[in-house]
């Protein structure tokens with residue numbers, strides 16, 4: 001297959017020095033340049049080794065200190081131990097391709113060119129002279145931003161390829177040819193670093209793109225942390241890559257704030273989270289919590305599939321009102337006075353008294369379970385007053401307390417107060433709505449009968465992803481389960497935690513530490529004598545009410561209005577990076593246009609950026625996918641709002657329309673090497689897996705995987721064999737056709753709109 005590069009905005013006079021045949025003069029120039037860079041790379045690794053040894057010695061020394069001593073001394077020892085261990089982990093994580101770039105700059109009127117090396121982390125030599133610039137630092141920005149039209153002082157950008165610690169190739173983008181000497185100019189040749197990266201076989205795991213970030217991507221990565229940034233981009237435009245690099249950048253640029261509160265990454269599937277899991281650690285970041293919407297709630301397993309029509313109803317913003325009415329309906333005033341016996345006394349639970357106690361409890365502005373305490377207390381004191389009146393004497397102090405206790409422990413009283421203000425669980429409330437038609441009618445009086453019928457479920461039915469936002473909404477209104485013992489223990493633990501954090505912060509400040517990957521909270525939590533050893537990320541993931549400093553959402557077009565409410569609650573500062581493609585929407589509750597989603601919830605504080613170049617899919621495949629999408633949109637009467645994308649390259653013969661069998665086409669695709677996916681409608685998966693001898697669990701590193709378009713979201717493969725695309729829904733067909741990096745074969749029922757059909 002021949003690679004035919006298309007022009008990309010950032011591509012400029014490009015040359016490279018690579019190992020390979022050439023004439024003698026060129027080989028000499030290459031050898032000299034490689035040698036020169038090897039010396040720099042050697043120096044940088046020597047510095048890394050020195051720092052590693054230093055941290056290792058410090059760690060050993062701290063660990064060797066005796067364990068005894070005061071609480072303060074132990075805490076201090078633990079803090080430093082974590083600090084050095086984290087430093088060591090960072091040095092190990094950045095070992096591969098530590099240095100990958102260089103820029104030669106002419107600064108202002110300066111005669112001489114200065115060189116700056118760019119890498120995964122910043123390093124300075126023993127005299128504090130910088131030897132390597134962190135890719136996220138402002139000083140590294142020209143490496144990504146300079147173009148021939150706007151060089152910004154950059155004369156040459158050099159990509160340095162390494163294997164282990166050996167320089168294997170160098171390659172230059174020359175932004176100002178006039179500034180180069182003759183020898184250098186003579187040696188320019190070769191393929192771009194970007195094309196080399198795009199042409200590589202896929203491994204089933206995403207890699208970072210730190211060495212080849214393009215300028216439109218760089219703008220987004222470094223965009224301001226405040227507000228909601230929506231990145232619309234067609235398939236393969238690097239949305240996921242950009243979202244992950246932005247998370248790493250924000251953690252670097254706003255470390256103090258974000259290490260404390262954490263960053264949440266929401267992705268479409270567990271397979272997707274596995275696919276991306278190595279990117280952030282390779283960028284030196286481990287503090288990001290990743291989740292799918294289905295697994296967002298620590299105690300809820302939402303694994304069952306959902307009918308799109310049901311998902312659409314459950315995802316509507318109006319469901320917030322339904323949940324709120326369902327909770328309010330459990331705060332009831334009886335139609336008539338109820339008489340209860342307490343000892344020899346008859347007491348009356350009167351509608352007026354219940355209504356007054358209910359108003360008072362509602363005014364407390366607490367969640368349902370918390371406000372219930374106010375309601376019960378008010379009712380008990382009303383009943384105690386009735387009781388005292390029947391005694392005919394002034395009752396106060398201890399006697400009144402005794403009477404109140406007698407009333408409280410009377411079973412009938414408890415039953416009727418519960419009926420008036422029922423203690424609830426979020427799951428119980430939602431389960432009742434689906435399994436008891438009268439509950440749903442009471443909470444959703446204006447919902448159509450057809451929609452109510454759609455929602456009906458058996459009581460024991462498993463949860464689906466569309467239930468999660470509703471359970472979370474209910475949890476917000478109901479509050480946590482009431483368990484006085486646990487509440488007391490938690491309050492104590494919290495007070496202790498606060499003291500630990502204050503202490504850890506002091507000791508970090510005193511030592512000048514704290515700029516790395518650990519925060520005072522992390523230290524305190526890991527080393528609190530009482531608690532389990534947890535990182536900020538771990539604590540955040542296990543706590544429903546945790547609020548994050550920033551949230552990144554991938555495949556965001558799939559999220560319903562109710563799901564957005566959940567995420568907005570988890571980030572009160574409204575600092576979001578949202579990436580997605582409205583052309584790929586497949587969920588019934590997903591979005592066709594971003595303004596529909598964000599004008600409703602964060603009007604005025606969201607902004608949109610766009611990515612337009614597809615770095616994955618060959619042009620012929622991309623063009624066919626676009627034509628199929630357009631035909632489907634016309635059929636569905638939907639207006640397409642996303643801009644079309646341009647592929648960065650094409651490959652001869654990348655698109656095949658076959659009348660052969662899936663087995664034959666898979667065998668043929670495998671000859672290309674790398675990974676092959678068979679993407680087919682869900683109903684066909686089991687049969688296909690059996691025919692192809694592939695297991696049901698999706699292992700992205702296996703040579704062949706079989707999955708449906710929903711599971712294929714966000715993923716990519718060298719070759720894709722897509723079966724019956726003609727019977728897939730619009731977004732699904734588009735997703736299936738845009739997954740390959742090299743070859744797409746369409747088998748079976750063909751989609752309408754294919755060029756030439």
Ligand SMILES: Nc1ncnc2c1ncn2[C@@H]1O[C@H](COP(=O)(O)OP(=O)(O)OP(=O)(O)O)[C@@H](O)[C@H]1O
Pocket residue numbers: 194197198207208209212213214217233234235236237238239240241242581615616713714715716738
């Ligand atoms: N600047 C770049 N340098 C090298 N590779 C890149 C660059 N940008 C994107 N890529 C590669 O292009 C492919 C597509 O990127 P990514 O998965 O982030 O796209 P996406 O927009 O999220 O796609 P989709 O919406 O279809 O899932 C990946 O292999 C990614 O590594």
